[in-house]
Amino acid sequence: MRRVYITGIGQTPVREHWDRSARDLAASSILQALEQAGIDKADAIYVGNALSGELTGQEQLAALIADFAGLTGTEAIRVEAAGASGGAAVRLGYLAVASGVHDTVLVTGVEKMSDLSGPAVEEALATSTDEEYEAIHGLSIAASHALLMRRYMYDYDLERRDFAHFSVNSHRNAVNNEYAMFRRPITVEAFEKARLVADPISLLDSAPVADGAATIVLCSDKAAGKRANSSVEITGSALATDAVALHDRPNPLFLRAVQESAHKAYAQAGVTPKQIDIFEPHDAFAILAALSLEASGLAPEGEGVRLAMEGEIALEGRIPICTMGGQKARGYPVGAAGVYQIVELAQQLRGDAGANQVDARVGMTQSIGGTGATAVTHILRSP
Amino acid sequence: MMKPLRDVGLVGYGAYVPRYRISAEEISRVWKMGEDNLHLEEKAVPGLDEDTTTIAIEAARNALRKAALDPSKLSAVWLGSESKPYSVKPTATIVAEAVGATPHTMAADWEFACKAGTEAMQAAIGFVGSGMADYAMAIGADTAQGKPGDQLEYTAGAGGAAFVVGPKGESMAYLEGSHSYVTDTPDFFRRPNQHYPTHGNRFTGEPSYFTHTIMAARALMDELGYGPEDYDRVVFHQPNSKFPVRVAKRLGFVEEQYRDGLLVPYVGNTYAASSGIGLAAVLDKAEPGERILLASYGSGAGSDAFSFVTTECIARGRNPIPQISDYVGRRREIDYAQYARHRGKLMMY
Amino acid sequence: MSLAKHWRLQQQRYRLIGVQCEDCGAKLLPRRLVCPQCKSHNLQPYSFKGQGMVYSHTVVYDAPSGYDGYVPYPAALVRLDEGPLVATQLTDVDIDEPYIGMPVEMVTRRLREHGESGMIVYGYKFRPKLKD
Structure with missing residues (x-):
């Protein structure tokens, strides 16, 4: 296998982009990334996107984006794995380069969500659950996570407010990220008072529906040339799956796919959980971040929330997470989120994270589909 | 009298x-109709996810x-209702499945308006009685609607009653005989695509409910050679709390005979289920060897009367x-909203 | 609106029919082709009794299309007496009543309807046990 470097990144602000479509957002992030990488074409484009058919009526999105970005003719394919679409696209881009099939590829994550709202978006998001046995019962994606959270609270004797620290941390970190959607801090009190969307999950515990696109350029060492010395390297990449439905898992509070993908990635990168300096988890809901910390071996079972309560996830903590705002405060354009995570971690590892800069050599991202049926873990190392 | 061969x-x-229940008082609060309309305490209201099915x-x-009973032994599932969720497509197939x-x-x-359930029971009796089937199920179920502000709104309730008709030897109550009485009497009806029914106010009383119920019940008793004193319990269709009491008294019955089967004050008029729910309540309390008279009423109009005797x-x-x-x-009380x-x-x- | 996709799941939805593994005895709902415990392919239909306890619960306020007319509604994971978990709505219960461990039983209710002219989908929900 060949070494794989990230030689360029691009991202649009995460917003409700009323005036921009998916192709527009995606192409502008591609142009930024190409410019940064100093190239004008790539061998292939992998587009992570979860809901373009559901939300905008557009399929064959990858060809559309390639053409709009001036890369007509380029191999392009859309990758779908619900919330893990972005991470899965990175995984495919990585495989293409590491295997020697391609030397330079683009991985773009894009989601255009604001064209629909309310129940229509909830319906689209619920397609990441088991349609015949979960969604048909009116379980929204928040409701599925609420079932996990309620049980977790019961098993570990916690209250709803104890989960606030994840959102508080994400919002604090988003203040300094110009690409983030919510650049304002929130308090534990505000978290407690927030309107419920699926008890015990509230608005301030749910990553917001948003539009956005992010792109990375992946190069083999050959293609990267001298840039390899100043580029972040992907040293671990793994994807694992679990039953889509919560009820089909022996223990719903154990994220098996997260554990498997994390452990494979650790093994490949030759690191242990202790060596992870910074972590970008899939914090679509606080409970998912907590369970991810546990399944990834970064917190003992039942201790994920306590890690946040004790401040260990802050920029100055033992394992900083969501350092640029995470899904919660940067915003959650579903299929793009996994690529945003890589972009943000690359910023950190290159020392480009500005006021939120963490002293880090090894970082990890995790992109999760639904309630944990697909999990993609990437481990990155600083230049 | 009708009595099957078997x-x-x-x-x-x-x-x-x-x-769910709404009280008559709460309905009256909205429409300012005064105390005079409080013929019952409350009526049953279906949940958001409930319907006749x-x-x-x-x-x-x-x-x-x-x-x-092994349900696969049922040779018929027949459902009487005026509130079918589909106008075309049997509700009974969903129930049977x-x-x-x-x-x-x-x-x-x-x-057959409120006697659709007993109509199905008559058919089931004939079906099993003829030997064509060993078991047949007759159900009456409704989620009745009354126009807001109308008298009917105080009474139109929801409920269901189901009966498995089978051989006498296995029965909890065996049939002595039945009688049906039908005329064309337009006292109450609902045209297609109309949400609420139209009724004839006082016309629903004497020439309709009372005449048909009394004629069917009296004919059956005469044919069986029984008088009111021969019955332990009686159940009538219950459109409100006055009619069944009045009809019982006119037929010579006393309160202890009709009391246990009179549920309308608590559940309202459950239409095709009304007399069936009354019968079920009576069967819940009956001892072996009790004789029970059941007389339904359906607008349009007709009455089916049955004489049952409970077994061991x-x-x-x-x-x-x-x-x-x-x-x-x-019960969970709800307000008008x-x-x-x-x-x-x-x-x- | 697909009619067939609901029709083919009727037995599972109306009567909680899953499968039992003929080799290791595992009872599974929903049905599967391969036993997750012993990998056997020898799975036969099994009818669940419909009794269980609440494993976890929620109340949905922001509902997907088709369910927004029912909000707020309680939903749960129910642990059936035979072992499996089932995702379901709770019914005939106030939204603040459910608790983990609450005994519940299966009833058949409307899951949703596809508009005024579309199909009505019926299936299982669970309610507090009516009688011990």
């Missing part, structure tokens, strides 16, 4: 009443448990199968 009876029965399914499941009676069975919906099996399954009192006692929502009177879309 002796039959009720081998199982079951009923269902939804959880779901009500019939639970009543049918209770009846099958009482009968301890849900209780496990399909596929080698008959299933159909019956319509009458107490079968009283625990743990829910009784009518379990459903009547399970919630009621309006439950009954689709709010424009949601």
Whole structure:
């Protein structure tokens, strides 16, 4: 296998982009990334996107984006794995380069969500659950996570407010990220008072529906040339799956796919959980971040929330997470989120994270589909 | 008198009443109609996810448990209702599928206003009595609608009752005979695509409810050679709390004979289920060897009268199968706004 | 609106029919082709009794299309007496009543309807046990 470097990144602000479509957002992030990488074409484009058919009526999105970005003719394919679409696209881009099939590829994550709202978006998001046995019962994606959270609270004797620290941390970190959607801090009190969307999950515990696109350029060492010395390297990449439905898992509070993908990635990168300096988890809901910390071996079972309560996830903590705002405060354009995570971690590892800069050599991202049926873990190392 | 060649009876029965109640007082509060309309305490209101199908399914499941019968042995699942969820497509096939009676069975919906349930029972008696079938299920179920502000709104309730008709030897109550009485009397009707029915006010009384009920009941008693004193219990259709009491008295019955079967003050007029729920309540309390008179009424108009005698099996399954009192006692009071929502009177879309 | 996709799941939805593994005895709902415990392919239909306890619960306020007319509604994971978990709505219960461990039983209710002219989908929900 060949070494794989990230030689360029691009991202649009995460917003409700009323005036921009998916192709527009995606192409502008591609142009930024190409410019940064100093190239004008790539061998292939992998587009992570979860809901373009559901939300905008557009399929064959990858060809559309390639053409709009001036890369007509380029191999392009859309990758779908619900919330893990972005991470899965990175995984495919990585495989293409590491295997020697391609030397330079683009991985773009894009989601255009604001064209629909309310129940229509909830319906689209619920397609990441088991349609015949979960969604048909009116379980929204928040409701599925609420079932996990309620049980977790019961098993570990916690209250709803104890989960606030994840959102508080994400919002604090988003203040300094110009690409983030919510650049304002929130308090534990505000978290407690927030309107419920699926008890015990509230608005301030749910990553917001948003539009956005992010792109990375992946190069083999050959293609990267001298840039390899100043580029972040992907040293671990793994994807694992679990039953889509919560009820089909022996223990719903154990994220098996997260554990498997994390452990494979650790093994490949030759690191242990202790060596992870910074972590970008899939914090679509606080409970998912907590369970991810546990399944990834970064917190003992039942201790994920306590890690946040004790401040260990802050920029100055033992394992900083969501350092640029995470899904919660940067915003959650579903299929793009996994690529945003890589972009943000690359910023950190290159020392480009500005006021939120963490002293880090090894970082990890995790992109999760639904309630944990697909999990993609990437481990990155600083230049 | 009608009596099948083969002796039959009720081998199982079951009923269902939804959880929600609105009081007559609350309805009166909205429409300022005064105390004079408070003929009953409250009426049962279906939940947002309930309809005639779901009500019939639970009543049918209770009846099958009482009968301890393999549902695949049912040769018919017949459902009488005026509130079918589909105008075209049998509700009975959904019920038959849900209780496990399909596929080698008959299933159909019956319509005869409030006596559609006993119409199905008459047919089931004939079906089993002729030897064509060993077991047939007759259900009456409704989620009745009354126009807001109308007198009917005080009474139009929801509920279901199901009966498994089978051989006399297995029955909890066997049939002595029945009588049906029908004329063309337009006292109450609903045209296609209309949400609420039209009724003839006082015309629904004397020439309609009273004449038909009394004629059917009296004819059956005469044919059987019985007088009111021969019955332990009587059950009539219960459109309000006055009519069944008045009809009982005119037929010579006294309060202790009709009291246990009079549920309208607590559940309202459950239309096609009304007399069936009354019968189920009576069967819940009856001892072996009691004679019971049942006379339904359906607008349009007609009455079916039946004479049953309970057997040694009458107490079968009283625990743990829910009784009518379990459903009547399970109540959640709602206000008029919630009621309006439950009954689709709010424009949601 | 697909009619067939609901029709083909009727038995599972109306009567909680899953499968039992003939080799290791595992009872599974929903049905599967391969036993997750012993990998056997020898799975036969099994009818669940419909009794269980609440494993976890929620109340949905922001609902997907088709369910927004029912909000707020309680939903749960129910642990059936035979072992499997089932995702379901709770019914005939106030939204603040459910608790982990609450005994519940299966009933058949409307899951949704596809508009005024579309199909009505019926299936299982669970309610507090009516009678011990």
